[in-house]
Amino acid sequence: xxxxxxxxxxxxxxxxxxxxxxxxxxxxxxxxxxxxxxxxxxxxxxxxxxxxxxxxxxxxxxxxxxxxxxxxxxxxxxxxxxxxxxxxxxxxxxxxxxxxxxxxxxxxxxxxxxxxxxxxxxxxxxxxxxxxxxxxxxxxxxxxxxxxxxxxxx
Numbered sequence: 001x002x003x004x005x006x007x008x009x010x011x012x013x014x015x016x017x018x019x020x021x022x023x024x025x026x027x028x029x030x031x032x033x034x035x036x037x038x039x040x041x042x043x044x045x046x047x048x049x050x051x052x053x054x055x056x057x058x059x060x061x062x063x064x065x066x067x068x069x070x071x072x073x074x075x076x077x078x079x080x081x082x083x084x085x086x087x088x089x090x091x092x093x094x095x096x097x098x099x100x101x102x103x104x105x106x107x108x109x110x111x112x113x114x115x116x117x118x119x120x121x122x123x124x125x126x127x128x129x130x131x132x133x134x135x136x137x138x139x140x141x142x143x144x145x146x147x148x149x150x151x152x153x154x
Contacts, residue, residue, distance in 0.1 A: 041088050049061070
């Protein structure tokens with residue numbers, strides 16, 4: 001019973017920090033990666049079996065094993081998920097991580113931009129347009145082949 005409550009707490013923690021409901025059957029990448037983070041935390045922090053850990057999010061022990069072998073290496077290289085992992089265990093966070101704010105994923109630069117005054121946002125946007133004046137954009141042509149197009153602004 002102690003494991004069950006602890007697993008529920010981990011589910012809540014991961015869902016809140018990632019902004020993804022890991023209890024759904026969704027196979028969207030953000031949800032499966034968040035679920036992988038839950039497995040990683042649960043395997044390290046509880047003595048629950050893989051079967052119990054999987055059942056807490058509607059999955060089997062085989063899914064937990066598959067995720068450990070195939071998805072853990074991917075999230076271990078993702079600063080966003082690893083900072084949530086570090087936060088759970090009270091470890092030092094990496095700098096410049098993407099964070100979730102009000103269920104919206106924002107970089108530090110995006111957060112700083114949102115703190116600007118209306119006048120400063122206008123100045124920033126004008127300067128950003130100058131940078132984008134001549135920029136190669138990737139797109140697909142009619143034959144679905146990737147091509148680069150120069151878009152001149154202004």
